[in-house]
Amino acid sequence: MTRHCWFPDNTVLCNFAAVDRLNLLEKVLDGRGRWTEAVAAEAEQSTRYWPKLGQVTAGGWLGEPIAVDDPAETAAVDRIRRVVFGGSRSRPLQHLGEAETLVVIEQRSEFANSVWITDDGEAGHYARRKGITVKDTVDIMREAVVDGLVLADAGHGLLMGMEQAGRHLRGVPRRAADLLR
Secondary structure, eight states, rough: OOOOOOEEHHHHHHHHHHTOHHHHHHHHHOOOOOBBBBHHHHHHHHHOOOOGGGHHHTTTTTTTOBOOOOHHHHHHHHHHHHTOOOBTTBTTTHHHHHHHHHHHHHOOOGGTTHHHHOHHHHHHHHHHHTEEEEEHHHHHHHHHTTTTTSSSSHHHHHHHHHHHHHHHHHHHHHHGGGOOO
């Protein structure tokens, strides 16, 4: 059976960095994690706010950043970045990581059926319409709880800690036990 890749975006990486639990995300991804050059660059920039993000690059657990340098892919990235995410020509880096990830998953056969991990509701909705499996931070925490990597109370506490750190999550359950559903 093929083990599909999982692509976390920078927002998700920052969520786990905010509570110093990137190691938990790494365990959930279990060697399947990947990222594009733009997401890697975004994470590098975010180390100013979340220094623990340096662990991602140092650990190598998302692999070498995937380059998007084919002219057809580059054109698709720019089109998605502007049309889907409202990016502009004057801000060429706006939403670049999301657009690169979508193009890689959608257009490269070796990444077909990959999972995109994002907390961006609009981006997730668009990706689902395109047939891409989407998970968010709460889904990843559920996986961690179900897989026995963290107890439900601790997982719920981490989600609360992310919110207390100013991170914006969607669908955080009221009770820890709800992470088991």
